[in-house]
Amino acid sequence: MSATTPQLHSTVDTFAQLLSSTRGGARLARLLAAEQLRAWPVSLGVTERAEQIVAELAANAALHGRVGSRDFRLTLTLDTAGGLLRIAATDARGEHLPSPPADCGTPLNNEFGRGLLLVIALANRWGVEPYPPGGKTVWAECTRETPGPDTHSGRL
Numbered sequence: 064m065s066a067t068t069p070q071l072h073s074t075v076d077t078f079a080q081l082l083s084s085t086r087g088g089a090r091l092a093r094l095l096a097a098e099q100l101r102a103w104p105v106s107l108g109v110t111e112r113a114e115q116i117v118a119e120l121a122a123n124a125a126l127h128g129r130v131g132s133r134d135f136r137l138t139l140t141l142d143t144a145g146g147l148l149r150i151a152a153t154d155a156r157g158e159h160l161p162s163p164p165a166d167c168g169t170p171l172n173n174e175f176g177r178g179l180l181l182v183i184a185l186a187n188r189w190g191v192e193p194y195p196p197g198g199k200t201v202w203a204e205c206t207r208e209t210p211g212p213d214t215h216s217g218r219l
Contacts, residue, residue, distance in 0.1 A: 074142070074143045075141065075143075076103060076143075078095075078096075078099045078138070079137070079139075080092070080095055080136070080137050081136050082121070082125075082134055082135055082137060083134055084125045084128065084130075084132075084133060084134060084154065084155075085125055086122075086125060088125055088134070088135070089121040089125040089126075092117055092121035092137045092152075093114060093117050093121060095137070096113065096117040096137065096139060097110070097114050099139060100113055100114070100139070100148075103141050104141075104143060106207065109207065112185045112186070112205050113139075115181060116150050116181075116185050116186055116205070117137065117152075119178040119179070119181050119182050120137075120151075120152035120182065120203065121135070121137060121152055122178065123152065123161065123179075123201065124152040124153070127156065127159055128156040128159065129154070129156070130154075130155035130156055133154075135152055135154040135155075136151075136152070137150075137151070137152055138151040138152075138153070139151075146206050146207040148204065148205045148206075149204050150202065150203050150204075151200050151201070151202040151203075152200070152201050152202075153194050153198055153199070153200040154198055154199060155197060155198045157193055157194065157199045159199075160199065161191060182203050185205070186203035186205055187204050187206045188203070188204045189202060189203040189204070
């Protein structure tokens, strides 16, 4: 007789959308992300953090990652078994890498350059990956909040 090891079934949901590299495209990214997050089993706290992260990453992709008329891609990936939400913005400017404001000397009272401070404060982790042939993906991850999932609704 052979024993089988129970397997955790990971449910991974993905939302991806190409958006114009404009202010309107960045705003639409935030609105679409908010709608998608409310449809997924994600707590209100994680949803609110994620909406702010999407707003910053999309604005940066539209403002700093724009090349001609090329779009940027917003991708949301939810792993409910692992309790992880990944937010990614992919743009065409691989040579223009973001750096945290503390690293580049941005004054805190400056009008621009503090968006990554918000991402750093709201996300559990963030980073940048090359997106061949010439782009980059800036990503951030949010995990379930400290108290754990809402056991009544099955939300992250």
